[in-house]
Amino acid sequence: MAEIDYSFGDNEELPAEGDNRREYRLTGNARIVLELESPSPDDPEGVRLTFHTRDLSPTGMRLRSFEPLTPQALLPAEVSFSGSGEVFPLTVEVVWCKPASDGRWLVGLSIIESDGTGYIDWVEAVASAMGEN
Template sequence: MVDDNYEFGSSQGLPVGHDNREDYRLTARARAWLWIESPEPGLEVPDTALLECQVRDISARGLSLVSSEPLALHSLLMAEISLGHQPKRFRLMVEVMWCREAGPDYIVGVHVLDSDETDYLDWMEAVASALSDS
């Protein structure tokens, strides 16, 4: 895997907030898409069911996102994460751990769950590789 385009430290222009993660965090140019509505089996996901978020920072077990909408605590959501200019998106299952208002947006902390039929192992490898490069 190639882990380029990571920035370390705090990223300017993102809302500030406090979270409880103990892991080292990476600030990366990344985007997340969350399925806030489950599609009917066999049907295409409507655009209204997807919420695009900016990734604030990344740790091995979670992400901090900037969302235009509040998300319900403990909701389980399918997510796709795009890291920098990597062509592959990581498909992950996440749990909303906290959600805080930050001006017009919301900062959301999600925990990445080890789940079958997701890219969990590839995700862990990509984050570990990026951390070792720091």
């Protein structure tokens, strides 16, 4: 990941309640695919949306969406760093969703530590990216 430029995030566009972050955030571009609806016999694809993060940490991330996401929703996610082929399967919780000035939505996600996900590998990858700064 050395060729990727990640820097420490700022407090730009945080929810009105303030900053509840427990960790430093990195600004940088990671791709996240959220599964909003599971596949079914009638819809074998389900509903999946792709986003790019505004900032991220081992325990959460912030993104912009063209549609609001439901707070407290638990969603399967796949996250990958730009320039890296590694995909981290994670479970995320929508912590907050606020309108942005451009008509889109700002969304705060918390990464849930869960068996059967790539949580440990994710934490190690983010720690490695932070160590490169």
